[in-house]
Amino acid sequence: MTLELREFDTSAYLDNEEVIAEYLSQVLADGDSDELLVAIGNIAKARGMTKIANDSGLGRESLYKVFAPGAKPRFETVMKVMRALGVELQAKPLAAGKSYGNLPSSD
Structure with a gap:
C-alpha cells in the first residue's frame, strides 16, 4: 500500500475572523x-484571491506574486491587501523587561 501525503494548506483552516x-x-x-x-x-x-484582488485594486496575478516566497512588496501594497482583508495592525508597548533585537530596553 502506498501512502499519499498532501501538502498542508493553512488557508483551509482560516474559516472565521477569530482564527x-x-x-x-x-x-x-x-x-x-x-x-x-x-x-x-x-x-x-x-x-478568495479574486475578491481580494478586486477589493485591493491589484491584479490577481500580481497578488500571487506579492506573496510568493522571497517577494519584497512595498508597504503600501501590503496595507492595501490588509484593508481588503478587513484586518488592521495595531501597536502596543512591549511587556516589561522585553526588548526587540538590538533595541535597548526601557530600563
Whole structure:
C-alpha cells in the first residue's frame, strides 16, 4: 500500500475572523517579515484571491506574486491587501523587561 501525503494548506483552516486574528497575531509575535507575508497570502487565499484582488485594486496575478516566497512588496501594497482583508495592525508597548533585537530596553 502506498501512502499519499498532501501538502498542508493553512488557508483551509482560516474559516472565521477569530482564527484569522489569532493566526496573524502569532505570526506578528514571531517578528519574521517573510512569515508575515506568507500569512497574509494564506488569509487572502482563504478569503478568495479574486475578491481580494478586486477589493485591493491589484491584479490577481500580481497578488500571487506579492506573496510568493522571497517577494519584497512595498508597504503600501501590503496595507492595501490588509484593508481588503478587513484586518488592521495595531501597536502596543512591549511587556516589561522585553526588548526587540538590538533595541535597548526601557530600563
